[in-house]
Amino acid sequence: MKSFKTNSALETIEIGKKIGALLNSGDVCLLVGDLSAGKTTITKGIGMALGVKKVINSPTFTIVKGYKGDKCPLYHLDLYRLDGVNNDFDLEEYMEGDGVCVIEWPFQVSEILPKEYLKINLTRTGEESRTIEVLGIGRYKALEEAL
Ligand SMILES: Nc1ncnc2c1ncn2[C@@H]1O[C@H](COP(=O)(O)OP(=O)(O)OP(=O)(O)O)[C@@H](O)[C@H]1O
Ligand SMILES: [Mg+2]
Numbered sequence: 001m002k003s004f005k006t007n008s009a010l011e012t013i014e015i016g017k018k019i020g021a022l023l024n025s026g027d028v029c030l031l032v033g034d035l036s037a038g039k040t041t042i043t044k045g046i047g048m049a050l051g052v053k054k055v056i057n058s059p060t061f062t063i064v065k066g067y068k069g070d071k072c073p074l075y076h077l078d079l080y081r082l083d084g085v086n087n088d089f090d091l092e093e094y095m096e097g098d099g100v101c102v103i104e105w106p107f108q109v110s111e112i113l114p115k116e117y118l119k120i121n122l123t124r125t126g127e128e129s130r131t132i133e134v135l136g137i138g139r140y141k142a143l144e145e146a147l
Contacts, residue, residue: 002147004132005125012038012122015132016045019120022143023050023100025072028114030106033122038130039104040078042120046102047074064094073099079108116140 006012023029023046031039040058047056051070059065059078067074075094082105094101095114106113116138123131136144 002134002144004134006038006130006132008128009038009041012041012130012132013045013048016042016047017049018045018147019118019134019143020046020049020100022146023118025098025100026096027100027140028095028117029100029102030113030117030119031102031104031122032106032119034124037122037124038132039120039122040076042122042132043074043076043102043104046100047076050074050100066099069099073097075099075101076104077101078104080105082108118143 004015006015029046031042033039044056047067047069050072052067052074054067056067056076059076063079063082064075064077067076075097077094091109091112118140119135119137121133125131134144134147136142
């Protein structure tokens with residue numbers, strides 16, 4: 001596991017950029033942390049590294065937002081409000097898709113998550129301070145080590 005401490009949203013975006021530079025189409029990244037931990041903030045940096053030009057905002061009310069990027073697309077999922085109504089939502093399509101798939105609140109769908117993924121834990125340690133832990137599972141171990 002790699003651990004980072006940041007003291008502003010901008011610093012968290014910078015960590016996201018470093019991670020995003022190592023991600024490729026077909027990769028899955030799980031974001032774990034409480035409300036306001038910084039999951040969407042770090043996704044902004046991941047998107048920048050993929051060459052996404054649009055501003056990335058929380059997809060909370062839409063479950064998924066797709067962005068075109070110079071390197072590959074970014075699929076940003078937020079499963080916080082996933083419920084019975086949305087159960088036929090085809091998540092696998094995004095996770096096995098042609099882009100990088102970043103998922104907030106992934107354990108809402110633990111039974112269909114891939115066996116290998118990059119997990120990012122974000123913890124709020126103060127008003128503007130966060131601890132960010134990056135753990136690569138399976139083939140993502142190499143990515144973790146490259147950080
Ligand atoms: N060091 C930091 N890293 C990330 N965000 C920070 C930091 N310091 C302050 N913030 C602020 O905390 C908030 C994080 O919000 P963000 O939307 O990224 O959280 P989230 O984990 O996606 O929450 P949610 O579960 O509601 O989607 C932002 O307003 C951001 O500006
Ligand atoms: Mg969010």
